[in-house]
Amino acid sequence: MPEITFRQAIHDALVEEMRRDSSVFLIGEDIGTYGGAFGVTAGILDEFGRDRVWETPISEETIVGSAVGAAIVGMKPIAEIMFMDFLTLVLDPLANQAAKVRYMFGGKATVPMVVRMPSGSGTGAAAHHSQSLETILMHIPGLKVVAPSTPYDAKGLLLSAIRDPNPVCFVEHKLLYKTKGEVPNGEYTIPLGVADIKREGTDLTIVTSEIMVHKSLSAAEDVSKEGISVEILDPRTLLPLDVDTITNSVMKTGRLLVVHEAVKTAGWAGEIMASVSESPAWDYLDAPMRRLTGKDVPIPYNRFLERAAVPQEEDIVREIQAIVSNQY
Amino acid sequence: MGSNKINAAYDNEETTDARKKAAELGLTNEDLVSMYEVMVEIRHFEEMATTLYGLGKVHGTMHLSIGQEAVAAGAGFTLQDKDYLINHHRGHGHFIASGADVNKMMAEFLGKETGFCHGRGGSMHIADVTANNLGAQGIVAAQIAMAPGVGIAIKMRKTDQVALVIFGDGAANRGVFLESLNMSSIWDLPVVYLCENNHYGMSAEVGRVSGKVPFKDRAEALGIPGYFIDGNDVLAVYEFMKNAFSHARSGSGPVFVETETYRILGHSKSDRNLYRTKDEINQWKEKDPIIRFRDLLLEADIITVKQVDEIEKKMAKVIEDAVEFAENSPEPNIEDVMEWVYA
Known part of the structure; x- marks a missing residue:
């Protein structure tokens, strides 16, 4: 099996799913030409254009709020929050809308969206760009929280997350991006909720x-x-x-x-x-x-x-x- | 310091001749009468809500729109079935005006299984996503943050739909107001922003808590056409909403319409009206949008006094029937409390 990086595995999952499903799109800051703060989305704008890669102003709450709006009407948005620390800025659309509209609308709304968020310390980025806030998300019924450790898991879990009909928070530890591991050619998925x-x-x-x-x-x-x-x-x-x-x-x-x-x-x-x-x-x-x-x-x-x-x-x-x- | 009063001229001309205005807008006499009927229906729904609350039949709270019916009717008549409605917590009127079944609304209000949300949402969260009613949010301005996403979906699918997002003056002071309008502006999204300025965010008088009113200048500053109109003139609301929808539908980008109206009742059931005078409330009762429209229709001989009485009785009956439907409906099963957390 070929060895690829964690970053590449996530990139490949995004690209493969965008090719497969035209309702999948990316939304976030600096995800276009810059390629995202950690380079995960490099090249995706070139292949898919601005109709599929919505590069936003610095407006986290409305990035995730928009993902909720698009998901309710049947799209499959993948939002990127540059650092998990910015979770504090997007908790309202995540906790109060994404997680709850299905329930409070009596099962009539479905919110198939993913929010990717780089987590963790180790890069000298100090207190505003290094946190691990998974527990906050785990306390909100209606959300799913995925946190992979290997390239193989990252790719298979991200494909499942995008296809999942629920809002999924996808946590990517930033020290993992450069790590390598075996990832098979061709499609595979890993079910959510399985250790x-x-x-x-x-x-x-x-x-x-x-x-x-x-x-x-x-x-x-x-x-x-x-x-x-x-x-x-x-x-x-x-x-x-x-x-x-x-x-x-x-x-x-x-x-x-x-x-x-x-x-x-x-x-x-x-x-x-x-x-x-x-x-x-x-x-x-x-x-x-x-x-x-x-x-x-x-x-x-x-x-x-x-x-x-x-x-x-x-x-x-x-x-x-x-x-x-x-x-x- | 915030200015004390909204002191700007309306962008609309006051409707004084219903026939003339209807001809300009392409509305038939039947259209005008059904617009009036909807306003009366909303009023009866809201009055029944307070009655039921007084009788101890309502478990939760509610936010009523008495005095604001012209905004709901003007917007509701513009909205087409294919368009999306993204609403706020004081939303009964908009849902009724956009064609929602009042039986299911009343059942939801009473928390019954037959309600739009099977009793899980209540008054504040009525939704019917299958009918493009994307529901009401209880967090002030949350729906404003969602609107660009609906606009993106429309744009990606290349349809001629419009996303209508409704919010109050209180929401216009939330940070997402700027984020959302800016995003819709840079991408020319088909979003119509309808600000229902009813003068109060709970007890906060709009002029006291806003650096400058009306808010339309904020939209203009972000490159979005903004209008400030009389929200108690239903034909003016219809006219501006119709133009806003045409603009958005044609791919020309978002529009902001601010309607000045007044919340006659308190914010919710806890409100004792300590922050405003009876005189002020009475002055606005003189501008009651339903009476204004009724008088215009009578003057233009579009409707008779007899018809007015009949409509009154008809709508009272519609709402009484809704209550009967709701009261005869079952409560949700306790065993189903965990249903619908996940898809």
Whole structure:
């Protein structure tokens, strides 16, 4: 299978679906000649023209509001919000219109739209361009939240997201754009709401997503030398959550660590742990469930401080060792 | 400081001769009578809403449009079936004027399964997407942010539809007002912006909270033709909306029409009218759009006093029947509470 970057996988999914379905269009800032802040949409304007690539003024609320309007009348808009931090500017159309019109109109409206949003820290962009705000979206019934970690998942999930009849928030960790992975030629989709085991193991389950999947995989490789067998489970879709796959894994390993970059308080690690605690997997736990998350702090600018604000591979190694040796 | 009063001349000429105006606009006498009927129907619907509330039959709140019927009728008669309506929370009148079934509206108001939204939306969220009524938003100005997207869809499909978005003076001070008008302007989108300036955003008097009124100057500043007209003159509203729709339909881009009218009742049921005087309300009652239009039709011998009485009775009956339909309708099933969260 050819190896392509995460950025290319998303680009390819957009282009292939735009070729297949003339109701799909892009809307967002600097997505034309510039190619988007992270280069994902480079070249798409050339192929499809301004009738399919609506390059907007800096008007986030109306970008997403317009996506809702277009979706209700049967189009399939894909909006790009340049940074997930700008979620605060688009929460009204997302939370109050996209997520709710189907319900409050008694099932008569359908809102098939995608909002792409680059997330996460690690680029020295400081507190306004580095956040991981997935939990805010997970708290809104009516939305779906997808957060891939590999090029393969990104492409297959994005195609499903575009074809899904519901509003889907598609979270792209910006450190993943340059990462590579195998992606088959030809069309394939990955269903939303299905988790994936990224590494099989028997001693501890790590539930994690986006860039933290890769940090956790490296950590798992490290501790394997000590004879610790770690299972890494990537939910891929945070809403709806594949709780069964998570609880099955915990029943197998008897230990759970949740790792995410988002801040700790009211982060989605709590949701995973609560789901396990109210499931039959509770009886299989050999150790307290633990979470390793971003600190409750805005993302700082200085590189050392920025690194210290979110979990690193060595933190994950330390946490795995603590849990399996009952020294937490 | 905001100016205290809307102090601008109307862009329309006052309608003084219904026959002459109708001839100019291509309206028949039957058209005029049905316009009048719709205004009376809206008034009866809104009055019945307060009655039902007083009887304790309404679970939620409501936002009524008594005094604003000319805007609804003028716009509703312009809107064609193929056009999209994107509405606000004080929207009963626009829906009735665009042909919505009052039985289903009343059922929705009472939260019944037979309502337009199966009792999930209520008074504030009546919608009928299959009939191109894209519903009413409860967040002030949310519908303004949605409008360019509907315009984009129309443009991509190359149809001759128009998106009509209706909002109040309160919404014109939200940030998305600028974003949306600007976007529609740069792309020449087929959107008609109808600002229903009823003088109050809840208790906020428009002149007190706006740097400059009327708002049409804001549209002009963004390259959109803007008009400020008498919203209690139904034929003037119809005339300007008709022209606005022709402009948008022909691919010439958006139009902004601001209609000055007045909210006779309070904002919602919690309103005790502490922020305005009885005199002010009474002055506007003198300009009642239904009485104005009735008198014009009587003067022009388009309608008789007897017909006026008959219409009154007919519409009272239509609304009473709607209440009967709604009251005899079942409540939604509790087991269905989770239905329609996702498609």
